[in-house]
Amino acid sequence: MSYSLSLRRHGAMSTVFLMTPSLILIFGLLLAPLGYSLAISLFDLHATAPWLGVRFVGLGNFAKALSSPAFGAAVARTLYLSAVGIGLGIPISLGFALILNRPFKLRGLVRGLLIVPWVIPGSVQGLLWSRIFDPHYGALNGILLQLGLIDSYVPWLIDPARALLMVALANLWSTVPMLTLLYLAGLQGIPKELYEAASVDGSTSVGSFWRITFPLLLPVTLITLILKTIDAFSLFDLVYILTGGGPADSTQVTGYYLYQAAFTSLDYGYASALAWIIALATGCLAFFYSKLTRTEEESR
């Protein structure tokens, strides 16, 4: 009787049995709706005009989405958002990590405090930044005026040309500390001997950064790049609260555009097609991500 053997490594049946509750939940509430959504995307449900009935439109919704200038603009805004998140986020958090990686008093406390922005709910972040960017009583105007950088109060979120940048900056605030922690973990994995060897060979600290630190942190950077882009495609709460997609749709990113198509215009078929396009795009990114992390795991 090989009971202990069967415990050691149980087979597929037992695995599936223990996983049943999770599988029901995940397949019932995630995968099945995903399939249903694919079906809906082929129809025009006419939710606002039910007397017209349900009409099969084939790939019409997809064609409509891909040729829609509004959706194209939303995608462009989303890419802008992730570009700001990456272009500013990576250098800032790498800089922060390098600062915090050196020994100083209260290092543990300071590192611990880095998770504060990440812990604050997205909707509270929306409230916080709406207070900071407030045109009349906001902190940003107050600080800039007191520093003499502006002469009069600026309506940050009311100007369509500036609103998206402000959303991107607000979003940056919560992601930088988390990235800093990732980079700190990465920095700790770099053996000190490498730097010692480099300095013996006459390398300056700038040279060591480019030849040792930066290349060895490249996996973290790549992962960040992908995750930031995926995040940007699903950003919603900050936009919903801070700008509501406005002014003049200037902050209407894909997450918000989709939400409006579904729950404001009630165009369920179109919204499902949009959702699938976004899902496929992020799915490709997620696939690269898992490839990346899996090769990393195997190379350990």
Add this chain to the structure above:
Amino acid sequence: MTREMRMPRRLAGSTVQALLVILVMLFTLGPVLWLIASSVAEPKDLLSRPPRWLSWPPDFSKYRELIAGSGDGARATTLTESTLRSFRYAMGNSLVTSCGVTFLCLALGTLSGYATARSRSNTGKKLIYLMLLVQMLPVVVLLVPLFLILSKLGLLDRLGMVIVLLSAIHLPFVIWILRGYFQGIPMELEEAAVVDGATKLQVIRKVILPLSLPGLFAAGTYTFMQSWNAFMIPLIFTSSDSTRTVTVAISMFVGRHYTDYGLMSAAGVLASLPPMLLAIFFQRYLLAGLTAGAVKG
């Protein structure tokens, strides 16, 4: 280099370092500190230009209003009173939701995490990768079909449904974290328990769980925070005061063009408090779990 020359340079170095660290902290905490400061500020200080950054002594009346209701008869307009009441209700709803999701995810996650950690076949691992892939899809993709299905079944605007939905969304990551911890437990311990006549579920309860408390803390804290912070799901699947969570209640504060900035700020601080306390309390586990999850994938 003489000793006298090195001292001032080292001092200068540590001053620069201190300034840089202060810069990092200002970036990270500045906005939060301002929110806290404005939650205890005199109303007239909040409306002054340029702003008064700190009003002293702190005025905790906004917190009193939010927690106990406005005792001030003159201010107790119906709007304020109902806003305050629905905020308190929302805090309770968020607490129930987050605890429910955490419990469900840990219970199911333990079973699945154990199954895949000890699986001889590749099925479990494949299922996990599939789940993680699904989890990476933006939640928006699920909204339309779920909304249509649940409205047809008459299950909209129920807190229990929100709990189940959020559990499904966060379960894959919980399984992933727990699986990692379970794999680190030597099998000899389980065998000893089996020899003593324990069943598989007893092995999980008596051997695996006590040994993987750090993993449970990490996964639990993560799940609680994620479900407390959830916004889109409760926004769409709840619609009344009795089911609204606090994140949605907060968005209504802003959306109403409410001008009581002190009250808004205090509400924001209160809404951030539970996940913040939890994160501080379980910080060690949380960071270990998250960086492991994020770096290793």
